[in-house]
Amino acid sequence: MKITFPHMGNMDIVIKALLGELGHEVITPPPITKRTLSLGVQYSPEFACLPLKVNIGNFIEAVEKGADTVIMAGGIGPCRFGYYNQVQREILQDMGVNLNMVVLEPPDQHIGELLKRLRIITGSNSWWKLIKAIRFAYEKCLAIDALEKEASRLRCRELQRGDVDRVYQKGQKAIDQAKTVKEVRRCKEEYIKAFNSLTLDWQKKVIKIGLVGEIYTLLEPTASGYMEKHLGYLGAEVDRSLYLSEWVNEHLFKGLLPVKGHQETRKLAKPYLSCIVGGHGQESIGGAIEYAKKGFDGVIQVGPLTCMPEIVAQSIMPLVEKEYGLPVLTIYTDEQTGEAGLITRLEAFIDMLERKKIALGQLP
């Protein structure tokens, strides 16, 4: 069995660690490129949201590398994501691509369904081994999130364009290659130090921007046109409302670990959006409010074009903007989003925030 999975940001490092520890042969799909995207677009429904299309591209390219089984998450509504796998299955079948799909989702009828699927992953490993593997993978997840977070905070202060990302990439690689929990932790510390020993402009007055929105566009840089990086280059310190480790803790470990969750975020959203709407709609509203309270200068909401929960949130956002005096920019991306056009929009937003700050006397 050669297992693959869809890409989403640094998730490949984490899944590779988990499955590798359990003794599986893992085929990481090639990094997402133009080809991945155009394969995905070619075979997917035109109006499907972007992640479905990129997934298809990943699957095709992974099969080319020899994968025969794919593991992916599913869902039971209310958003499209929960139904992705059924559509993807039919697409692959019509293409004549042989890929066994193992979908991890809450069982519909009986817990046995899920256990049977999990069995494929756990194989004959003991519980002890399984727990160790999960712990190892999660440690990598935490480490890589910490580096990513630091990179987004510091990019705007680098004096030499690309310094921060060079450290970040080295760190990613080191964490990927680490063999023990101890080693992972050491890598994390080492690279956090490396970031801070760069020559950075600490005097610079920067604009602080919070990112909220749909998980795939937040986590997968190619899906947002490398938005975090560009914002950094444009002089903004960026904070993101969602990291993989938080999502894993909240949805897979049911919040057992003392990692920041989004319970509070959703509570803040309630007066504006009182009900779950799937995806991260409530978190987008609540996240924006959190950033407003923390004194951020602006918020960018990002999602794939036609993303339903984000459209709901976007419809309500003007009220949040008004009540909190918080400028919010909504950006949807799809396969046609060009980086150049994106940069122009980000630039205009940052200019606006800067002018606002100057008028308030908070910037010279």
Added chain:
Amino acid sequence: MKSVTDKSITIGLPRALGYYEYLPYWRVFFESLGCAVVLSPPTNKAILDQGVRSSVDEVCLPVKIYYGHVRALAGKVDYVFLPRLISVEEKTYLCPKFLGLPDMIRAAAIMDGDYPELLVANVNSRLPGGGWEQALTEVALAIGCSRSRIKEALRWGKKAQEEFENTLEAGEYPPDVLARWEKSGRLLESYAPREFTQKKLRAKDNKEPVIAVIGHPYQLFDPFTSMNLMGRLKEKGIKVITPMAVTNQRSQEATIHLPKRIFWSFGQKLLGGSLHFLQEKIDGLIYVAAFGCGPDSLVGELVERYAKRSGQVPTLYLTIDEHTGEAGIVTRIEAFLDLIERKKVEIETENDKDDNTVDVALGS
């Protein structure tokens, strides 16, 4: 808040979204409580324009139109009934936009005023006792009705709804059925449903082509947004059948072989209805996707793929947006009808002696 004790209350029902499936229930319920019911006018250019102005660009056309209908009731009613349809059947959902709708409208109302007061209640059949009865009771209590009166009104409302659904499932043409309830909510005593028992029609006798038209009721049966598609087909002497005539049981049977249950109740209706019709002898299938609809992008894709695999039935996939020209739609329909005609002649000459019967419910 105005209450029933202050003389008659007028309740507005926007002629959009859930209206096409629940009008009898709502209307009879409120009228039995002693309220007056006012319907917004049929969708027209002004309502569409208002909806487009009030909503974000990215939202689907049916929701845009909903905004317009709510606005159209401003100044004419005491309240607009705006149920939050989370789930209308156990273990299912509606789409994220239905879940967020009351909050979206509320935000718009606060931002630009000039909206009627809203009566909101959650319909959530995922919770025990959380369906329509609970929601209607909640709003009736809010306007000061007594429990005993509410109980009585619920009884009448449910009866009207049952009758409505039975008539649809018996195959009567939905707009005709709806029209009766649009005229008045008091048809209950005098009206006896016609006998529409599933007609067995000899394929040979049935000269007119039978076309299954698949889509959301609020898309198909709003002549303005569907460019009068149904009317046009009927003018050409086509027998039109829609998923509204397919019972839940038949729809479930038609999808039982799928590895994953569809968690959108309307999605099940559209997919199950399509698969059911594909097993019957129909001459063509038209899928009408609502513009900007998330679920349609997946459900429609599956319907298209399954229709193609079955190989027999010509399929047309139509998306109609606010800019679609009438001429374009007419040409596409005509080309499709020609195709069907050619195919029909082919088949007829092939198996002339075939004495097959079809068991479909036909609109009159």
